[in-house]
Amino acid sequence: MKSFKFDWLVLPFIGIAVVMLLWQVSCATWAKDLPTPSKTWETSKPYIMEPFAKRGEMDQGILRFTWYSLILVAKGYALALIIGTPIGFFLGLSKTFTKAFDPIIQVLRPVSPLAWLPLGLVLFMGAGKNASELGALFTIAVCSMWPTVLNTAVGVRAIPQDYLNVAKVLKLSRRKTLFKVLIPASLPYMFTGFRLSLGIAWLVIVAAEMLTGRPGVGGFLWQEYNALIYEHIILCIITIGVVGFILDRLMSVVEKKFKTA
Amino acid sequence: MSNYVELSNLTKIYPTPKGDAVIVKDFNLNIQQGEFITLIGHSGCGKSTVLSMLAGLSEISDGGIILASKELSGAGPDRGVVFQSPSLLPWMTAYENVMLGVEQVFFTASKQERAEIVEYYLTVVGLADSMHKKPAELSQGMRQRVGIARAFALKPKMLLLDEPFGMLDSLTRYELQQVLIELWRKNKITALMVTHDVDEALFLSDRIVCMTDGPAAEVGEIMKVNFPRPRERKAVMEHPDYYKLREHLIEFLEVRAHRKPPTATPPSAPLKQIVPSNNNVLNPV
Numbered sequence: 001m002k003s004f005k006f007d008w009l010v011l012p013f014i015g016i017a018v019v020m021l022l023w024q025v026s027c028a029t030w031a032k033d034l035p036t037p038s039k040t041w042e043t044s045k046p047y048i049m050e051p052f053a054k055r056g057e058m059d060q061g062i063l064r065f066t067w068y069s070l071i072l073v074a075k076g077y078a079l080a081l082i083i084g085t086p087i088g089f090f091l092g093l094s095k096t097f098t099k100a101f102d103p104i105i106q107v108l109r110p111v112s113p114l115a116w117l118p119l120g121l122v123l124f125m126g127a128g129k130n131a132s133e134l135g136a137l138f139t140i141a142v143c144s145m146w147p148t149v150l151n152t153a154v155g156v157r158a159i160p161q162d163y164l165n166v167a168k169v170l171k172l173s174r175r176k177t178l179f180k181v182l183i184p185a186s187l188p189y190m191f192t193g194f195r196l197s198l199g200i201a202w203l204v205i206v207a208a209e210m211l212t213g214r215p216g217v218g219g220f221l222w223q224e225y226n227a228l229i230y231e232h233i234i235l236c237i238i239t240i241g242v243v244g245f246i247l248d249r250l251m252s253v254v255e256k257k258f259k260t261a
Numbered sequence: 262m263s264n265y266v267e268l269s270n271l272t273k274i275y276p277t278p279k280g281d282a283v284i285v286k287d288f289n290l291n292i293q294q295g296e297f298i299t300l301i302g303h304s305g306c307g308k309s310t311v312l313s314m315l316a317g318l319s320e321i322s323d324g325g326i327i328l329a330s331k332e333l334s335g336a337g338p339d340r341g342v343v344f345q346s347p348s349l350l351p352w353m354t355a356y357e358n359v360m361l362g363v364e365q366v367f368f369t370a371s372k373q374e375r376a377e378i379v380e381y382y383l384t385v386v387g388l389a390d391s392m393h394k395k396p397a398e399l400s401q402g403m404r405q406r407v408g409i410a411r412a413f414a415l416k417p418k419m420l421l422l423d424e425p426f427g428m429l430d431s432l433t434r435y436e437l438q439q440v441l442i443e444l445w446r447k448n449k450i451t452a453l454m455v456t457h458d459v460d461e462a463l464f465l466s467d468r469i470v471c472m473t474d475g476p477a478a479e480v481g482e483i484m485k486v487n488f489p490r491p492r493e494r495k496a497v498m499e500h501p502d503y504y505k506l507r508e509h510l511i512e513f514l515e516v517r518a519h520r521k522p523p524t525a526t527p528p529s530a531p532l533k534q535i536v537p538s539n540n541n542v543l544n545p546v
Contacts, residue, residue: 162346165342166361168318169316169340170365170415171365172365180353184350185352
């Protein structure tokens, strides 16, 4: 019991302490422009202590910014799942479809969000006020879709022949086969894809906000860089990291639920 | 008596890069309505291939199957299949697994009637108390009981069993053989079972079909089993003919299964085809 507590409570704190020390030392030696931990805390305090305050368009509490970002991510992510899951199913079910579209997927997959965003903005240029939001959504969806697509395809291909035989012997209709056999059987894989996709969606949001200047954690980060308030860059980085971590944990809880089923 | 099931010149060929692999060649067998047939042979001889062609899960390369005066094509719930692994869908309860098939076959019946069918069969196989459990909560033997219930609940024209008890320990296997034979007797379903267990075959069957080794496996010999029914395991094993038949089967499997064509005349109606001497030319391996 004692060693358990030591492992899980004390060791992470030691890790954090080491990083803080390195940070402090860096500030004192080679990175003169880097704000020190204490200065970062000092400057960030109003944003953390009043996390939902709204003092201006680009001057809001950190959790309020996070909330904006999460909403945008949720929209883009939902779009990614709605488009990605059926594509994954087609890839898993049809060899012809795979041969036709797998190469292009493999080529599009490694393209960075920074490359997609301008295209997204161009695509929705006509939308006027909403152009930046639509462009950001497009970028999030396009970038975060791939793990869902590929994992769903793997899940569908990995369905045991036994289950397919049951469907065949019982002569289940296509609809029934899909909903009673194919989807439940590939759910565990699909959720792995969903989790990875969410991670990417969160990565992309920051880039998208930075470029479009939308209010949100990423937008705030970029604005504070331009305003030379470097402490807030660190605040944003930490916030982004913590939120990403929490999202991943939440998804893996859901994922585990489906693994045992 | 007319034949209920006819397998004529049933052949299975898999194309391989090295040429065609003939798994089963000119397999001929006629089955009467209500008969219990076991197909016995060495592992990999192609007996499961014959069964899966009957089930419609494997394409027929040549020859054909007639079931109740109709040529078979594809799979369908008129044949209840019990697989070697129970093949239950793990996200559904035992009840839902059986219901999946029942809904398919009795789509005109009322909800109430369908529920009664499912409950009845699960109760008969001894799962009255566990029907709402998921397969993961059931023992291997219980899962296979669900598999049996699922097959019978469809009221199929024919029952196909692919080594259904192969993965069970011997005590559970005895229990389940008893469950199976009782259900079969009550429902009078024509059954074909694949096994490599000699005692299981003797206990259950009306006739035992011995298959020669593959490639190009075929019917080696057919043995009639005339123990009185209903059968009790003890009575069957003490029957004066039991060990004679058992010896005969084992001798076939040990010696004659490897040779083809067998020269001995089968004790029952000779259904086997005399294979022409150029048979070996067709063997690629």
